Amino acid sequence: MKKIFCKITENCLMILLALSILYVSAWADNPVPTNITIWLNGTQIQSDVPPISENDRTLVPFRAIFEAMGAEVSWTEETQTASVTLGEITVETTIDTPTLKKNGIAIALDVPSRLINDRTMVPVRAISEALDALVDWNEDAQQVLITYPIPGLLTTEDSQLLAANRDQIRYEFEQSFLVTEMNQYSNDFSNIFTDNLVKTEKIFSGRWLLLCDQYILSIMDQSSENYAIDDLDTQVLLARIRQTQKEAGLLFEDLYSVSKEKCGGKDIILLTGKGPEKYLLGTIGAITQDTNGIFHLYLLAADMDNRYFFCESTGQARLNYGICQNSKEAFLDFLNKVQNNELPLQSSTPINN
Numbered sequence: 001m002k003k004i005f006c007k008i009t010e011n012c013l014m015i016l017l018a019l020s021i022l023y024v025s026a027w028a029d030n031p032v033p034t035n036i037t038i039w040l041n042g043t044q045i046q047s048d049v050p051p052i053s054e055n056d057r058t059l060v061p062f063r064a065i066f067e068a069m070g071a072e073v074s075w076t077e078e079t080q081t082a083s084v085t086l087g088e089i090t091v092e093t094t095i096d097t098p099t100l101k102k103n104g105i106a107i108a109l110d111v112p113s114r115l116i117n118d119r120t121m122v123p124v125r126a127i128s129e130a131l132d133a134l135v136d137w138n139e140d141a142q143q144v145l146i147t148y149p150i151p152g153l154l155t156t157e158d159s160q161l162l163a164a165n166r167d168q169i170r171y172e173f174e175q176s177f178l179v180t181e182m183n184q185y186s187n188d189f190s191n192i193f194t195d196n197l198v199k200t201e202k203i204f205s206g207r208w209l210l211l212c213d214q215y216i217l218s219i220m221d222q223s224s225e226n227y228a229i230d231d232l233d234t235q236v237l238l239a240r241i242r243q244t245q246k247e248a249g250l251l252f253e254d255l256y257s258v259s260k261e262k263c264g265g266k267d268i269i270l271l272t273g274k275g276p277e278k279y280l281l282g283t284i285g286a287i288t289q290d291t292n293g294i295f296h297l298y299l300l301a302a303d304m305d306n307r308y309f310f311c312e313s314t315g316q317a318r319l320n321y322g323i324c325q326n327s328k329e330a331f332l333d334f335l336n337k338v339q340n341n342e343l344p345l346q347s348s349t350p351i352n353n
Helices: 002-018 062-068 124-130 156-164 166-184 197-222 234-247 328-339
Strands: 037-040 052-054 057-061 072-076 081-086 089-094 099-102 105-108 114-116 119-123 134-138 143-147 256-263 266-273 284-289 295-302 308-313 317-323 347-350
Touching (some): 037 062, 057 062, 057 124, 062 072, 062 119, 089 124, 099 124, 119 124, 124 143, 134 234, 156 166, 156 197, 156 234, 166 197, 166 295, 166 308, 197 234, 197 256, 256 284, 256 328, 266 328, 295 328, 308 328
Parallel strands (some): 037 143
Antiparallel strands (some): 052 057, 057 119, 072 081, 081 089, 099 105, 114 119, 134 143, 256 266, 266 284, 284 295, 308 317
């Protein structure tokens, strides 16, 4: 199990290190036909048009591939845009445009979609992964291997156990784990106030992933199931971890939203809780950094009587500054006063994870 922990932790750290890397590639003028074949869950997808290769990226006939995955596909002639809807995800790609949109959010492409001989050819990896499918490449056989849906890591019973720990994981993340990580690995968070919002959000979601992994590993260690994941490559492992989170209701984007604000003229990061577990965070939290480079995490936390308190979590203790209305405006007013030393500390409570 120690070996599994090292593998998952190493891969999570690789995610964090990769967040700041931007991949850029030029477009090729002449896409090249190939002998590449496309496989979905072990079955070859047949099409009257073969895949093509451009800048080491495989483009495939749009309709044949994604209808085989069970997706609804459509084509808008006026804008030259292909759309794919699978479950709650809609992906749009426009001919010769170097971005796609996933539920309206733009994602950069290495190679755009092309219109070749009146057929729409789309980058198979980018669109499949946007649909939460797993894509692998067999170099020797020249095969694109698509897996959908992606299986999680845990058995149904163990996945239910992970889901049962959701409240505890959120509590630990909000009350101690996040602020401890920020100050222990401060270099990783040094640009959260200046980076674009997407990159900042990935920093926090990466830390959430690390904490979830600890719980997943603990469940594996105590399970009667013999889990064998050492042979999984990094991409497959990370995709299955994400699916495990999804099955347990632990996807970061479903539980939190991240935004940037100003409070008293200072930059802050707002971390807002979603879903029925809001009482753990109250409704909102704020991250600041003082002149000594120390990060601070402030929370609007609720008690069992549904009263809300403005608190600071130090990682070891929760500092209470008094009852606060459950609103963003009231929270920011408290935050400004606390940062200006205008509110006295009322109590301090040890944090027990």
